[in-house]
Amino acid sequence: MQITDCHLFADADGRLMGVDTSQTLDWVLELARSLPSPDRLLLTGDLAQDGTPDSYRLLRERIAPLNVPSHWICGNHDNALAMAEALADQPQTLSKRIVMGSWQLLMLHSQVEGEVGGALAEAELELVERSLRAFKGHSLICMHHHPLAVGSQWMDRIAIANQQQLWERLALAQGQVILLCGHVHQHQERRHQGVTLLTTPATCFQFAPLSDSFGVxxxxxxxxxxxxxxxxxFDTQVHRVSPHELTINRELMGY
Ligand SMILES: Nc1ncnc2c1ncn2[C@@H]1O[C@@H]2COP(=O)(O)O[C@H]2[C@H]1O
Known part of the structure; x- marks a missing residue:
């Protein structure tokens, strides 16, 4: 199960675009509890908006009732040190490679500190290359930023800048590859060069698809x-919470 872009605040009064991101996360976690229990929970970045250890602790508390191992990566809004501090007693949560039978899971760091857009550092690309060369099975590769244009000009300017270097390495795969990301606050499923690319709705508010400028x-x-x-x-499905009153401040043209 993947949960992404929670943009949580440690402060209960925290709002993003007018949205109470703590409340919307609760809706999504209620939905998660109504589904068959997963083996793992993948948290694919922008987990906190304020980047404080307390916001990560809060997220940890919120997902604890799911009682499932989780794997966390950073988005552009996250603070890697604060996240690591909150997870210090659960180092496996930040593992970069996990083998699950005939599938390997890679959790890539695509954050470029101080920037909204992402990139994969040489160490991340090397991990992909080594893992794909060595593993005869299939690969689920997670990262926060999207590694391929999603068709919105403003979003595609803040994708993974060096995505071509990733795609060159993906050609080494010996089995199926799924790329799974967050960041774009929307649902897309595509095939490109034999690889499946999946993007997923945020737990807060959603961006308008195929829009050249910012819009929710x-x-x-x-x-x-x-x-x-x-x-x-594989089978995959996006599940949305049932209609709730979602108050978005539309006078704000960004954040
Ligand atoms: N109006 C805007 N135009 C361009 N980028 C924006 C705008 N508002 C917010 N952003 C940035 O674009 C990012 C897209 O998703 P994030 O949640 O990472 O955080 C967002 C902001 O950092």
């Missing part, structure tokens, strides 16, 4: 489930 929609928050099979096939 009325769509409900959600999450993604993924079922991975031994032969490399």
């Amino acid at each position: 929609t009325e769509e409900m928050p959600g999450l993604r489930t993924l079922e991975l099979y031994d032969d490399g096939s």
Whole structure:
């Protein structure tokens, strides 16, 4: 199960675009509890908006009732040190490579400190290359930023800048590859060069798809489930919370 872009604040009064991101996360976690229990929870960045250890502790407390191992990566709004501090007693939460039978999970860091857009540092690209060369099975590769244009000019300017270097390495894969990201606050599923690319709604508010400039929609928050099979096939589904009153401050043209 993937949960992404929570933009949580440690302060209960924290709001983003007028949205109470703590409340919308609760809606999504209630939805998660109504679904079959997953083996793992993938948290793909922009988990906190204020980047404080307390906001990560809060997220940890919120997901604890799911009682499932979680894997966290940073988005552009996250603070890697604060996240690590909050997870100090759970180092496996920040593991970069996990083998799950015939699938390997890679958790890549695409944050460029101080920037909204992302990039993959040489160490991340090397991890991809080494892991794909060594592993004969299938790969689920997670990162916060999108590694391929999603068709919105403003968003595609803040994608992974050196995405070509990633795609060159993906050609080494011996099995199926799924790329899974957050950042774009919307649901997309595409195939490109034999690879599946999945993007997922945020737990807060959603960006208007295929829009050249910043815009948010009325769509409900959600999450993604993924079922991975031994032969490399998979099922995936986006689930959205049932209609709730979502107050978005539309006078704010960004954040
Ligand atoms: N009006 C805007 N135009 C361009 N970028 C924006 C605007 N508002 C916010 N952003 C940035 O674009 C990012 C997209 O998703 P994030 O949640 O990472 O955080 C957002 C902000 O950092």
